[in-house]
Amino acid sequence: MTLTEERRKAHQVRRLNKPDPRARSHGGQRFLLVGLVLASAYSLFPVWWLIVAATKNRTGLYQSNGLWFSGMHLWENLRQVFTYENGIFLRWTANSFLYAGVGSLGGTLVALAAGYGLARFEFPGRSAVFACVVGSFLIPIALLTLPLYLMFSKLGLVDTPWAMLIPCLINPFSVYLAKVYTEATVPFELLEAARLDGAGELRIFFSIVLRMMTTGGATVFLLAFVNTWNAFFLPLTVLRGERNWTLNIGLYNWSGKRLESGVDLTSLVLTGALLSIVPMAVMMVAMRRYWRTGVTLGALK
Numbered sequence: 003m004t005l006t007e008e009r010r011k012a013h014q015v016r017r018l019n020k021p022d023p024r025a026r027s028h029g030g031q032r033f034l035l036v037g038l039v040l041a042s043a044y045s046l047f048p049v050w051w052l053i054v055a056a057t058k059n060r061t062g063l064y065q066s067n068g069l070w071f072s073g074m075h076l077w078e079n080l081r082q083v084f085t086y087e088n089g090i091f092l093r094w095t096a097n098s099f100l101y102a103g104v105g106s107l108g109g110t111l112v113a114l115a116a117g118y119g120l121a122r123f124e125f126p127g128r129s130a131v132f133a134c135v136v137g138s139f140l141i142p143i144a145l146l147t148l149p150l151y152l153m154f155s156k157l158g159l160v161d162t163p164w165a166m167l168i169p170c171l172i173n174p175f176s177v178y179l180a181k182v183y184t185e186a187t188v189p190f191e192l193l194e195a196a197r198l199d200g201a202g203e204l205r206i207f208f209s210i211v212l213r214m215m216t217t218g219g220a221t222v223f224l225l226a227f228v229n230t231w232n233a234f235f236l237p238l239t240v241l242r243g244e245r246n247w248t249l250n251i252g253l254y255n256w257s258g259k260r261l262e263s264g265v266d267l268t269s270l271v272l273t274g275a276l277l278s279i280v281p282m283a284v285m286m287v288a289m290r291r292y293w294r295t296g297v298t299l300g301a302l303k
Contacts, residue, residue, distance in 0.1 A: 052276050054068070055272045057073070057076045058073065060269055063268060079270065080273060083270050083274050083277070086267075091252065094251075098281075101166040101167060101170065101230055101233075101237075102170075102231040105169075108170065108171050109226050110223040112171050113173060113222050114212065114222070116180065116181075117176075120177070121185045122188060135174045136178065139174060143235070150165075150169060161243055166236070166241070170226065173226055176226055184218070232250065238254075
């Protein structure tokens with residue numbers, strides 16, 4: 003056997019003994035698929051339990067399997083939710099839409115303006131301002147609730163919609179996202195061309211920047227809406243009268259009546275909790291084109 007044949011044979015042996023990269027790839031895909039299935043089951047399990055519980059009456063809640071149906075009392079529970087205490091649940095729903103909708107819309111506009119200013123304007127202390135914005139992520143919102151309450155008490159804004167709307171206007175994380183999206187989508191050349199054509203800064207922002215920031219603005223609005231809709235500690239502190247409560251605070255009050263007055267409203271609380279997630283689900287489905295594009299853009303950035 004010649005030297006060339008020996009080398010060729012040794013190369014074939016090494017190639018046969020070398021593990022197939024495609025097999026490793028399939029193994030990694032199976033591992034990721036199993037992880038995805040487990041994460042989905044973990045996320046959907048509470049929703050399934052809530053749907054099942056909302057269809058039961060008081061007896062079925064305590065005496066049947068919690069993961070399966072026991073009679074269909076959903077329509078009866080819905081009727082009780084909408085008629086209990088003269089339909090106060092509808093008032094809480096309207097309040098939640100007011101705080102989350104108007105507050106998030108105003109906060110998105112402020113965040114886009116601030117992010118645009120940080121990304122496309124040079125001014126003394128810009129790095130320090132951006133550092134403060136990023137550093138504010140480390141401050142939990144719960145630590146700011148008491149100072150906000152004391153400030154609103156002096157201004158006479160406690161137990162008014164302004165006590166919820168004003169904090170929604172300022173969100174450091176939204177400002178950070180807006181800055182990232184501005185840097186990725188708004189070129190300097192376009193702004194300079196608009197200035198050469200005689201456009202003012204406000205006109206540039208409202209006519210050009212906002213239109214180019216539609217995807218980023220939708221993502222910021224969606225995150226702010228979900229955060230405000232799920233807020234608990236802030237409305238619990240600054241809202242006193244039940245006419246101004248949000249859905250979370252109202253349902254929390256219903257759940258506590260069992261200990262205070264012996265009235266068991268568990269069926270109403272669970273049905274109301276199921277209804278409270280419907281607006282967010284509709285919002286996610288309606289705006290999925292924007293937030294999916296926005297998440298991809300942020301990942302590329």
